[in-house]
Amino acid sequence: MKSTYAILACALAYASSAYAQTTLLTAKAYLDVHTGQLINNPTLLIKDDKIVRITTNGQLRPPKGAQTINLPNKILVPGLMDMHVHLTSDAADNFLASRNYSIPRQTVKAVKNAKTTLLAGFTTVRNLGASGYSVIATRDGINAKEIPGPRIFSAGHSISITGGHCDDNFSAPEKKSLSAGVADGPWAVRAKVRENIKYGANTIKICATGGVFSKGTKVGVQQFSEQELKAAADEAHLRGLVIAAHAHGTSGIKAAIRAGIDSIEHCSFMDKEAIQLALKHGTYLSCDIYNTEYTLAFGEANGVPQENINKEKLVSKAQRESFTKAVNAGVKMVFGSDAAIYPHGDNAQQFSRMVKFGMTPLQAIQSSTIHSAALLKLNNVGQIKTGFIADIIAVDDNPLRDISTLENVRFVMKEGTVFKN
The missing domain is CATH 3.20.20.140 (Metal-dependent hydrolases)
Incomplete structure (x- = not known):
């Protein structure tokens, strides 16, 4: 039954994705694929399909009407x-x-x-x-x-x-x-x-x-x-x-x-x-x-x-x-x-x-x-970065330490819409 509800939730999120939405996403860390650094305790503010702000001080509050997604044990990686x-x-x-x-x-x-x-x-x-x-x-x-x-x-x-x-x-x-x-x-x-x-x-x-x-x-x-x-x-x-x-x-x-x-x-x-x-x-x-x-x-x-x-x-x-x-x-x-x-x-x-x-x-x-x-000459995908498209996945471990963790993706967001959570 739980999986049925999860699928239904994703379907509803997908169906409503044509409308403006704001999401606050938190996680244990995210991987900066450009530098190879793991950035701890990030909070990402996502509006429609883009990342508009990233903080690591925990002070960013969800705007009115925003959905909040907390992934306290997960590492975020670009799609x-x-x-x-x-x-x-x-x-x-x-x-x-x-x-x-x-x-x-x-x-x-x-x-x-x-x-x-x-x-x-x-x-x-x-x-x-x-x-x-x-x-x-x-x-x-x-x-x-x-x-x-x-x-x-x-x-x-x-x-x-x-x-x-x-x-x-x-x-x-x-x-x-x-x-x-x-x-x-x-x-x-x-x-x-x-x-x-x-x-x-x-x-x-x-x-x-x-x-x-x-x-x-x-x-x-x-x-x-x-x-x-x-x-x-x-x-x-x-x-x-x-x-x-x-x-x-x-x-x-x-x-x-x-x-x-x-x-x-x-x-x-x-x-x-x-x-x-x-x-x-x-x-x-x-x-x-x-x-x-x-x-x-x-x-x-x-x-x-x-x-x-x-x-x-x-x-x-x-x-x-x-x-x-x-x-x-x-x-x-x-x-x-x-x-x-x-x-x-x-x-x-x-x-x-x-x-x-x-x-x-x-x-x-x-x-x-x-x-x-x-x-592909795409200048706004492939990184978790302000101004980039919100293509984000989440995994259990640091992929720089265990690359096989990418074989078990737990969370998928594409263009600001959650498809797997």
Whole structure:
């Protein structure tokens, strides 16, 4: 019964969030993710969706009509950000059967997974590829306050060469099936970027190399030419959008960086030159180093073909070695988990792997807060700070001491509205 009341309370708070509200939030401490300091006994005054005042002297009194939330044993952390998710897919679904899901079915999945992701403490995500503009519709429903979910940057269709990683290579040849993001040649690539933007994309993704979960592609082999990659980057930047490139292989990573792509996804085979290029160009790397365990443990049972499992075995060790080398070199890193390859809601389990393979706990948290905000060019999220959007989570312990505490988020506020308490 208690959980029912809690859900009802959150629903009522959500339904009323269109109206002005003031909240006074107190806690044991909050984490300043910029400095790494733990600030004790804070009181946050939140009006509508913003933090308007922070004190630590306990003298701030709730304004008339304000709701008060006391979390005396909790540590506040900025809402987390995941720069690589796929909300329309579930890891536990049969791999091949799920490729025949209709767009409405995929949209229902996205609505469900968006809520799960938010309640896990991730208040901003970047969805890098989905059929039929399904996640764009989900994002618009969230923005209209019709459904709960994180702030979403959605790429629409992933852009792919014919027969590439993001094409439909599982259908029989006589079906002549092409994914909606297929484009060959610089002008066709530009047109596809424009088409995604026409239908609501607020970020762009292009597949520069082969990948693990496609048929007939080699993960290390470059697909788009550098000229095509540059056309995509130029068109995205012309329209003011950030662009990501799926790239496992060394030559594809380098070509994407030189072409001006903003973030490289996966980054499995990084040599010294690739790392130096990323440093030179200020390119962000997004390395999904958690999901290997899930794929190797459950992939076969979930119908993942042996070809794809073998490719996961090929990239997993190399990807983690590349991650360590990039961290040691000081390359800019963001948190990207490839959620859907493992169950949604488990995103935070990647933090412990990031620490295991070279990051400090603070660096791992910064990758999911201030660095992800910088990649998306958001100057008012990712910190608990006056004037910033009130995206706030609460956990039981100091995450700098125990990073795994982020796997059990107790409280979630997004834009001043409480979704989990």
